[in-house]
Amino acid sequence: MSERYSRQTLFAPIGKEGQEKIRGKHVLIIGAGALGSGSAEMLTRAGVGQVTIVDRDYVEESNLQRQQLYTEQDVELKLPKAAAAQKRLREINSDVRIHSVIGDANPEKLAELADGKDLIIDATDNFETRLAINDISQKYKIPWIYGACVGSFGMSFTIIPGKTPCLNCLLKKLPIQGMTCDTVGVISPAVGMVVSHQAAEALKILVEDWDAVRPAFVSFDLWRNQYSSMKVGKAKDASCLSCGEHPTYPFLEAENQTKSTVLCGRDTVQVRPPKPLDIQLDELAKQLGALGYAVKGNPYLLSVEMKDERVVIFKDGRALVHGTKDMTAAKTLYNRILG
Structure with a gap:
């Protein structure tokens, strides 16, 4: 076992056995912006075997305030985020196999990328893609971790197919709004808080410590000093078309895009x-x-x-x-x- 991960293996819930499990896993990250770059860096430093990053955008100056993998040179070169992230992550940990996909994370591409993945992390900026991720997760039985932040507000929820409510279930119960960073802004501490929640949940899943996975929907507002943890198990809907008894995966269909x-x-x-x-x-x-x-x-x-x-x-x-x-x-x- 490399000295590189010694402090991580000293943490009893991971240990050497857990580190070996982490090394054997492949994580798919959808989006290489603020949440995606932060999660990708944490998991790369943790020694995940493979990380695949999907993003359709390029690096802009306004990204540098909160998207930690990128530099002014990336802005000058107008590098695609996925390519710039791949380059930086390989410099951070050459043991991890980093794959970049420059393109739109549409249902067809998600279905193509789902094969062989152990976990999907949501780092997107819109609910259309999130709901497609949700249906892919349910169809292929891959856990995924929802995350979002805007202003000083953030939220996260871990979705385990067959166990927890899915995002489609939650949207019928929770007032999740569609504000964006481009309309109300965002501060980097809110990004870091969501990334920490997502990465911690990711490590639990990668070491297969299922009992430790958080069962609650977490939200917070760092500026107003508010934190909420809401148990949502009862939101699971047997009639849900994404995760219910007779799923049709509606958000993979063309008419819902x-x-x-x-x-x-x-x-x-x-x-x-x-x-x-x-x-x-x-x-x-x-x-x-x-x-x-x-x-x-x-x-x-x-x-x-x-x-x-x-x-x-x-x-x-x-x-x-x-x-x-x-x-x-x-x-x-x-x-x-x-x-």
């Missing part, structure tokens, strides 16, 4: 959610205006001037992203604004 279409003859992509929303345009306008965006609106829509694009958002959640024909880039921008 956000649609994007390049408008004919225009440098514009239309993005629409799987189901109509009811956007509070006045509130969204205030949030975006506070961030320095030029926002104009009427009772029916908002027009938001970005750096290179203009986004028109309608009350039902549909949006027109002007200034691009790249559907992936348009969906990324859409998720940043609407979560």
